[in-house]
Amino acid sequence: MPTDTNAPVHPASEPGDGADPAAHTGITADVAALRVSFDAGTTRDISARLAQLDALRRGLRRENRRLTQALAQDLGKNRTEAAITEIGAVMQEISHVTKHLRSWLRPEKLSLGALLAPASGEVRREPLGLTLIIAPWNYPLNLTLSPLVAALAGGNTAIIKPSEVAPATSAALAHLLRTYLDPAWVRVTEGAVEETTALLQQRFDLIFYTGNGTVGRVVARAAAEHLTPTVLELGGKSPVFVDEGVDLAVTARRIVWGKFTNTGQTCVAPDYLMATPRTLEKLLPHLRRAVREMYGRDPRRSRDYGRLVSEKHFDRVLSLIDDERAVLGGTGQADRADRYLAPTLMTGVDWDDPVMGEEIFGPVLPLLAVDGPDEAIARIRERDKPLTAYVFTDRAAIQERFATETSSGSLAVGMALAHIGTPTLPFGGVGESGSGAYHGRAGLEAFTHAKPVARKALTPDTLRIVYPPYTRAKRALVKRLFR
Incomplete structure (x- = not known):
């Protein structure tokens, strides 16, 4: 993901440098209050967790208009896209977790083996404690509240740090959480680098960060000071391979929707497309047609096409476009004041072109020619592991090769x-694209500790077999048990 973020980026902004004293005081007070609340057992009861999740669901319904307007102001998201990718996604997460939470938290019975018999064992999921969720700007509601759902389900308290790069949504989120959720469970810190720096100076029991790898390293270093575990949801260049013989019309529609939703500002958006020259030639008119069908002949006028989040981000994405290779869109169809950049397709792209040097995170899709699946797999393997990879093929053998021969989140x-x-x-990255996963049960597992509990009665004392002295009979019995 790009460097427009609410966490420190430069070394001078790392924890311990330049935090605002006033912000630090408020944050310290919030941390202390939430620790007291957790230690008092406020969040332990499952019914209480479900009540907080229900309160969040009610809040989302009642604040739908305010949240939708904020998303439109920050990112140009229309009401339907906001319902699908933001509010609706969180509502679905709440419903799924609420339905299954009690069964997920039921202790898992385990055998302890012959040596410890008679004995019993189980694994219990216990809350981690106080958690910190640092959210991004690209899906500022979804990627703030979906981790929060997991935190609440796991029985944790949480401090939420929305992204100041999406200021209207940050304010709407703060209002939502302060109005509908118990401050003994959740508190919000708005602000920018100073506030995030102050937060990272505190000790948490888990830090959940969504953003780019540069800042992810800063977060990881700060967490290491307290040996705090992290979940890092990062990004990368997610590849697409289109095989010969597939339905190109359907393929094009799915790629165009996946790429240009949220104006390409999606960590798992298709970042570059690979196919043989013959397939690229056949696919290109379908891609053009799909863009036109979804956004019209002038996407600037489409109510379904969004805007880039800031002029800074606009400038970065615009600099990646080579107009000589743009067969749709390009810099000529850009308006910095409106933060508008048209859906752009680039052909004849080389692997060392600027557009291939970083995650695009915008509405630009380069098309690259490869010899076939062998080269596509090799190209993926030579780069950092992406957050996701896409393959369009009807051949089961090719699907299996991508599943086994490439690594991605x-x-x-x-x-x-x-x-x-x-x-x-589960949703999460691997290597440079992140660590840890969430959504549904995976989210609960991320925000809890799987604690083994072993039980054995004091009588009869069958453990005498492991006590010295080790007689011939004991040695023979041990040998039989461990063969």
């Missing part, structure tokens, strides 16, 4: 973007 076959909307699949 997830793999989607025959679709783009849609797979991250389900709470039944």
